[in-house]
Amino acid sequence: MSPARDVPDDFDLPPRVVTQDADAEERAAESALRPTSLAELVGQTRVRDQLDLVLQAARRRGTAPDHVLLSGPPGLGKTTLALIIGAEMSAPVRVTSGPAIQHAGDLAAILSSLAEGEVLFLDEIHRMSRPAEEMLYLAMEDFRVDVVVGKGPGATAIPLELPRFTLVGATTRSGLLPAPLRDRFGFTAHLDFYSPVELDELLHRSARLLGIELDQDASTEIAGRSRGTPRIANRLLRRVRDWAQVHGGGRIDLAAARAALELYDVDEAGLDRLDRAVLQALCTRFGGGPVGLATLAVSVGEETETVETVVEPFLVREGLLLRTPRGRAATPQAWAHLGLTPPRPTPGAAAQLNLLEDAPDGTFGTDADVGPSGGERFR
Numbered sequence: 285m286s287p288a289r290d291v292p293d294d295f296d297l298p299p300r301v302v303t304q305d306a307d308a309e310e311r312a313a314e315s316a317l318r319p320t321s322l323a324e325l326v327g328q329t330r331v332r333d334q335l336d337l338v339l340q341a342a343r344r345r346g347t348a349p350d351h352v353l354l355s356g357p358p359g360l361g362k363t364t365l366a367l368i369i370g371a372e373m374s375a376p377v378r379v380t381s382g383p384a385i386q387h388a389g390d391l392a393a394i395l396s397s398l399a400e401g402e403v404l405f406l407d408e409i410h411r412m413s414r415p416a417e418e419m420l421y422l423a424m425e426d427f428r429v430d431v432v433v434g435k436g437p438g439a440t441a442i443p444l445e446l447p448r449f450t451l452v453g454a455t456t457r458s459g460l461l462p463a464p465l466r467d468r469f470g471f472t473a474h475l476d477f478y479s480p481v482e483l484d485e486l487l488h489r490s491a492r493l494l495g496i497e498l499d500q501d502a503s504t505e506i507a508g509r510s511r512g513t514p515r516i517a518n519r520l521l522r523r524v525r526d527w528a529q530v531h532g533g534g535r536i537d538l539a540a541a542r543a544a545l546e547l548y549d550v551d552e553a554g555l556d557r558l559d560r561a562v563l564q565a566l567c568t569r570f571g572g573g574p575v576g577l578a579t580l581a582v583s584v585g586e587e588t589e590t591v592e593t594v595v596e597p598f599l600v601r602e603g604l605l606l607r608t609p610r611g612r613a614a615t616p617q618a619w620a621h622l623g624l625t626p627p628r629p630t631p632g633a634a635a636q637l638n639l640l641e642d643a644p645d646g647t648f649g650t651d652a653d654v655g656p657s658g659g660e661r662f663r
């Protein structure tokens with residue numbers, strides 16, 4: 285665990301090196317590292333094997349495979365898998381996203397221009413508009429859309445036959461998908477966070493592709509700080525490479541990895557300044573909580589939403605923070621991580637905390653869809 289680090293009251297945060305999201309520039313860098321076949325994919329073995337079966341069977345039958353829904357947190361490989369499905373089927377992939385489809389007409393235009401067997405990758409499918417969603421139901425099930433011509437009482441629906449295509453939907457929030465949409469996917473895969481061993485393998489693969497010499501202990505070090513996320517692992521690798529090229533001979537050894545990660549303020553557990561600032565505020569200003577989310581966010585000078593969606597899921601997953609009906613509370617591990625001693629528990633405090641655990645209906649979780657591990661969930 286890391287020693288205590290003081291976080292000043294007001295500090296300007298540099299861009300986060302551990303964020304799970306990617307900007308346009310990074311997406312370009314990522315495409316060079318994307319595996320292009322199931323065999324090249326690292327980790328996600330259950331999903332890989334299940335998908336392999338679905339695709340092999342479809343190839344034998346000579347038809348487009350069932351529609352596939354990929355869910356899971358950002359940076360775990362949803363886009364990668366969608367493109368692999370196209371490659372494995374030797375089919376072109378048309379890429380679009382929920383927010384880009386505001387009207388049913390937008391979707392009708394895309395669907396009616398698909399070729400037989402084409403893969404339609406619909407990213408952020410949970411953000412599609414309602415009318416488009418309803419059009420999609422019919423398209424997925426009957427390979428047909430009803431194009432409405434005219435307005436008011438004189439409007440008529442003209443049915444339009446579609447070629448057999450495969451819809452690959454991706455979402456970070458599968459809990460937000462309406463059941464009728466979810467049920468129309470023949471195969472649903474939930475991507476889970478990667479183990480340090482898998483990330484280690486991924487880092488060696490990326491290093492090979494980028495022509496970087498990467499020592500084993502350096503790879504282990506980077507993998508351990510990557511929050512179970514390939515995107516973060518690849519990004520840290522690029523930053524460490526920068527360091528090694530500027531300060532060393534270009535080879536990434538343990539010293540280079542540690543120095544670069546320290547420069548970027550990523551600690552041994554993968555927490556960065558903002559994560560630690562939240563924990564520190566929780567422990568030192570609010571006695572470990574429970575404290576309301578809004579108060580906690582203000583105390584670190586951040587938006588409530590940022591703390592809730594960017595910081596908390598990882599802290600909760602690592603067992604450092606609890607979401608309770610009365611607010612956020614630090615766990616003993618949080619105190620230990622900051623090198624602080626928790627106040628002596630008052631009688632009944634532990635029992636009280638247990639009472640305050642997340643409500644079973646998931647009311648307090650925004651990551652409720654980060655569900656049990658791997659593979660298709662048959663319901």
Ligand SMILES: Nc1ncnc2c1ncn2[C@@H]1O[C@H](COP(=O)(O)OP(=O)(O)OP(=O)(O)O)[C@@H](O)[C@H]1O
Binds near residue numbers: 315363514
């Ligand atoms: N299983 C994997 N093996 C090797 N590399 C991977 C794997 N999964 C993801 N990556 C790498 O991680 C990066 C991010 O993956 P990807 O873009 O597929 O994530 P995503 O789930 O679509 O994220 P988002 O929700 O932000 O769209 C890519 O550069 C890809 O090369």
Ligand SMILES: [Mg+2]
Binds near residue numbers: 364
């Ligand atoms: Mg993606």
